[in-house]
Amino acid sequence: MEVRITNVRKEFERFPALHDVSLDIKSGELIALLGPSGSGKTTLLRLIAGLEQPTKGAIFFGEEDASHKSIQERNVGFVFQHYALFRHMTVADNIGFGLKVRHGAARPSAKEIRRRASELLDLVQLSGLEKRYPAQLSGGQRQRVALARAMAIEPRVLLLDEPFGALDAQVRRELRRWLRDIHDATGHTTVFVTHDQEEALELADRVVVMSQGRIEQVGSADEIYDTPNSPFVYSFIGESSSVPVKVEDGEVWIADRPIGLSAPHVPNGEAVLFFRPHDIELLDSCNGCIAGTVAASRRLSGTRRVELEIGGERQRVEIELPVDHPAAQKSRVAFRPGRWKLFPVA
Amino acid sequence: MTTAPAQAGWRFRQPSVIPGFGLMLGFSLAYLTLIILIPLSGLVWRSAALGWADFWAIVIDRRTINALGISFGAAFAAAVVNVVFGTIVAWVLVRYRFPGRRIADAMVDLPFALPTAVAGIALTTLYAPNGWIGKLLMPLGIKVAYTPLGIVIALVFIGLPFVVRTVQPIMEEIDKEVEEVAATLGASRFQIITRILFPGLAPAIITGFALAFARGVGEYGSVIFIAGNLPYKSEIAPLLIVIRLEEYNYPAATAIATIMLALSFVMLLVVNLVQSWSRKRYG
Numbered sequence: 209m210e211v212r213i214t215n216v217r218k219e220f221e222r223f224p225a226l227h228d229v230s231l232d233i234k235s236g237e238l239i240a241l242l243g244p245s246g247s248g249k250t251t252l253l254r255l256i257a258g259l260e261q262p263t264k265g266a267i268f269f270g271e272e273d274a275s276h277k278s279i280q281e282r283n284v285g286f287v288f289q290h291y292a293l294f295r296h297m298t299v300a301d302n303i304g305f306g307l308k309v310r311h312g313a314a315r316p317s318a319k320e321i322r323r324r325a326s327e328l329l330d331l332v333q334l335s336g337l338e339k340r341y342p343a344q345l346s347g348g349q350r351q352r353v354a355l356a357r358a359m360a361i362e363p364r365v366l367l368l369d370e371p372f373g374a375l376d377a378q379v380r381r382e383l384r385r386w387l388r389d390i391h392d393a394t395g396h397t398t399v400f401v402t403h404d405q406e407e408a409l410e411l412a413d414r415v416v417v418m419s420q421g422r423i424e425q426v427g428s429a430d431e432i433y434d435t436p437n438s439p440f441v442y443s444f445i446g447e448s449s450s451v452p453v454k455v456e457d458g459e460v461w462i463a464d465r466p467i468g469l470s471a472p473h474v475p476n477g478e479a480v481l482f483f484r485p486h487d488i489e490l491l492d493s494c495n496g497c498i499a500g501t502v503a504a505s506r507r508l509s510g511t512r513r514v515e516l517e518i519g520g521e522r523q524r525v526e527i528e529l530p531v532d533h534p535a536a537q538k539s540r541v542a543f544r545p546g547r548w549k550l551f552p553v554a
Numbered sequence: 555m556t557t558a559p560a561q562a563g564w565r566f567r568q569p570s571v572i573p574g575f576g577l578m579l580g581f582s583l584a585y586l587t588l589i590i591l592i593p594l595s596g597l598v599w600r601s602a603a604l605g606w607a608d609f610w611a612i613v614i615d616r617r618t619i620n621a622l623g624i625s626f627g628a629a630f631a632a633a634v635v636n637v638v639f640g641t642i643v644a645w646v647l648v649r650y651r652f653p654g655r656r657i658a659d660a661m662v663d664l665p666f667a668l669p670t671a672v673a674g675i676a677l678t679t680l681y682a683p684n685g686w687i688g689k690l691l692m693p694l695g696i697k698v699a700y701t702p703l704g705i706v707i708a709l710v711f712i713g714l715p716f717v718v719r720t721v722q723p724i725m726e727e728i729d730k731e732v733e734e735v736a737a738t739l740g741a742s743r744f745q746i747i748t749r750i751l752f753p754g755l756a757p758a759i760i761t762g763f764a765l766a767f768a769r770g771v772g773e774y775g776s777v778i779f780i781a782g783n784l785p786y787k788s789e790i791a792p793l794l795i796v797i798r799l800e801e802y803n804y805p806a807a808t809a810i811a812t813i814m815l816a817l818s819f820v821m822l823l824v825v826n827l828v829q830s831w832s833r834k835r836y837g
Contacts (some may be wrong), residue, residue: 259734279737286738292731296753306739309749354735361739 209269209364209397210235211256216265218251225251226421228265233365233399238391240408241401243418244444249401250369252418256399257367258282269364285358285396289370291350293342299353300325300338306361328356331390348379355387359394368400372407384411405445409433417441439551442482449525451498451518453481455550462518468496471550478553483545485513486528491542499542500525507531516541594815601808612809617785618794622813625791628702629770632709633717636766637759639710640717647718648725662718665711670775677708678780700782705790708776713766720765724758757832764825771818 211233218226226248233239241249254260256267258279266275274282294302301308303325307316316324329335332352342350351371358366371387372380388411391398402408408415409429417424417432417440425432425441436442443450454461458472460481469481491497500516503524507513511528518525527543601609612618647659665673681688681698688699698704728751736746774792781788791814798807 257738259738279734280740280742282738283740284738286735288731288735290729290731292729292735294732294736294750296756305736305741305749309736309739309741309745357735357739 211365211397211399212268213252213256214266214268216252216255216262216267218248218255218260219263224421226255229421229423230265231416231423231426233397235397236395238388238398238400238411238413240412240415241399241418242403242405242408242415243424244403246420247418248421249403249416249418251421253367253369253399253401256365257284257286259286283361283364285355285361285363285366287351287354287358287366287368287371289373291342291347291354291374293350293354293357295342297341298338299329299334299340299342299345302342302353303328303357303360305357324360325356328360331359331393332356333386346379347375348383351375351383352386355390359396363396366396366398368398370401370403372404373402380407387411409445417444419444434547436482436549439480439482442549442551447485447526447528448482449485449527451481451523451525452553453479453550455479455552460550462498462523466496467498468544469548474550475552479550480553481545481548481550483548485526486511487546488527488543489546490529490533491544494542497542497544498525499540501540514541597808597811597815601805601812604805604809608805609809612806613813617789618791618810618813620786621789621791621794621810622817624702624705624788625771625814626817628705628709628790629767629773631706632713632770633763633767635706635710636713636717637763640714640762640766641721641755641759643714644718644721644725648722662715664715665713666715670712670773671779673711674708674776674779677704677711677776681707681780699780700784700788702781702788704780704782705777705788708780709766709770709773712773712776713769716765716769717759717762720762721755721758724755728754757829760825760829760832764822768818768822771814 213229213231213233216226216229217224229248229252231252241252243249251260255262258274258277258281262275266273268274269282294305297305300322304321307321307324310316326335326338329338332355334349334352334356337345337349342353345353351374355368355371372383375383384407400412409432412429414426414428415432416426419440425437427435432441432445436445439450442448451462453467455471455474455476455478457476458470458474459466460469460471460479461467498516498518500518502514503517504515505512508528510531512531512533513526514529515524515526517523527541529541604612643662647655647662678699679685681691681704683689683692683697683699685699688697691698696703698707732750732754733746736750741749772792774790774796777790778793781790781793783789783793791810795807795810798804798810
């Protein structure tokens with residue numbers, strides 16, 4: 209099911225949590241809402257579910273305006289970070305709950321509900337645990353049950369709120385791959401919220417980067433990482449270094465020296481230069497480069513992270529060097545970023 | 555879930571790193587012995603002096619049986635009423651924000667603090683045939699004061715805080731997400747309450763019921779004013795004990811007390827078993 213969010217605004221007691229957010233989610237897509245806490249990603253998810261009502265704007269499921277439909281009518285599957293399983297019910301009863309509460313003809317027979325529950329347990333690889341209670345399961349198992357329960361109602365959209373947030377790193381990675389497999393097998397339109405960019409980039413077809421109640425950028429993992437369209441996305445996704453620079457006639461300057469980068473389409477004035485610390489070219493002679501004195505050097509597993517003091521303003525940038533690179537021992541290093549981007553200072 | 559390795563027979567639980575295990579255990583046992591066990595065994599001892607035949611004669615005496623029936627029956631009825639309305643009161647206090655909520659919350663505790671005789675007199679005045687409420691009930695043919703119904707009302711008053719105060723904290727802990735998830739799965743408000751919330755609250759409700767019931771069985775002060783105290787009709791067991799004491803018939807008094815003790819113990823034991831069963835099951 210396609211989901212269209214048009215110009216949605218949400219205020220909590222006059223405090224805006226989302227400003228004018230619009231987003232098209234394609235049918236069958238696995239999409240991640242990524243952002244720091246307070247960015248509005250969970251609010252957006254809850255609005256889609258109907259757990260909150262938008263202050264302004266509308267949410268469409270397909271062609272149908274769902275904004276004023278009740279939670280029960282929306283038919284969405286929601287999975288919480290802390291599972292929210294029904295403690296007093298067995299695993300099978302948890303999964304069958306959504307079918308059992310239906311009325312009249314919509315309600316399958318008890319036998320059918322049992323069959324469906326065990327089918328879903330097979331899908332989430334927990335066969336044989338029908339009779340267990342949630343207290344008898346591990347965190348990873350509970351989250352699988354929660355997902356099976358959400359899928360039991362054949363939801364139009366599957367919404368996951370930090371589904372792996374409460375699990376340890378090992379289980380998280382495992383479940384991530386598993387969720388991707390399940391999604392590919394079932395084809396549910398799925399929206400999940402995370403603050404873990406690795407999770408978002410690895411898992412999602414498209415990533416929605418959010419900050420302060422706004423969508424900063426929507427795109428595939430490659431687009432988000434390689435062509436960030438705002439300073440926020442550049443610094444939030446992956447490692448980045450930034451230096452304040454000046455642009456004059458298409459040339460980039462740090463303090464009083466040109467650094468050999470040309471930016472013909474950037475207007476004159478102050479700007480910030482962003483680049484990835486590992487994506488640099490080391491230079492022997494500085495004929496238009498960024499040069500600085502080594503202020504600190506740290507060993508990361510495969511590389512060495514070097515902090516350089518550049519220019520006269522004690523500005524520091526970070527770059528990555530191969531562990532055995534002689535430049536790491538030098539007191540002065542010159543380099544030029546490979547891929548970079550300028551954002552004018554407003 | 556971690557399971558302790560199987561152990562043969564009884565063993566002391568391994569004391570934790572916190573010191574004072576022996577001291578605290580010893581103190582607790584001594585304290586319980588002094589405060590509860592000695593007085594109660596004194597009771598049993600005194601009634602044992604009666605001999606089996608005399609004891610049995612007192613037990614099957616019509617007046618004793620009726621008094622016990624009234625005490626336990628009224629306490630049971632009052633506890634049932636309290637479970638229903640106490641849960642509703644707790645729900646309102648936990649879930650809604652309204653002006654005067656804190657005052658209402660504090661008011662729940664009044665039956666704890668008020669001398670029970672005061673409560674009894676106040677209720678009698680209200681429900682007597684010429685009282686404010688009694689006057690309205692009279693034309694309907696309902697007589698409250700000086701009947702078993704009056705006893706139930708007094709016990710409802712006394713028992714309310716026990717239910718509210720045991721259910722309230724558990725209700726506050728209910729995870730909102732569990733309700734939200736149930737709603738997304740299509741459950742109506744009513745289904746959420748009956749299928750999700752109520753089963754979660756059941757252990758607390760059972761505890762509240764047990765406490766209110768136990769309190770009701772032993773209540774004396776408020777009941778004697780409103781009950782009318784007609785032998786065989788509205789005479790409660792604690793009153794019968796006092797009457798026997800005033801007649802210097804100590805063996806009869808202790809015998810009735812012993813029966814009450816045994817019945818109460820059995821009922822509380824059953825309630826505790828039900829509770830530990832549900833706790834084991836739902837974790």
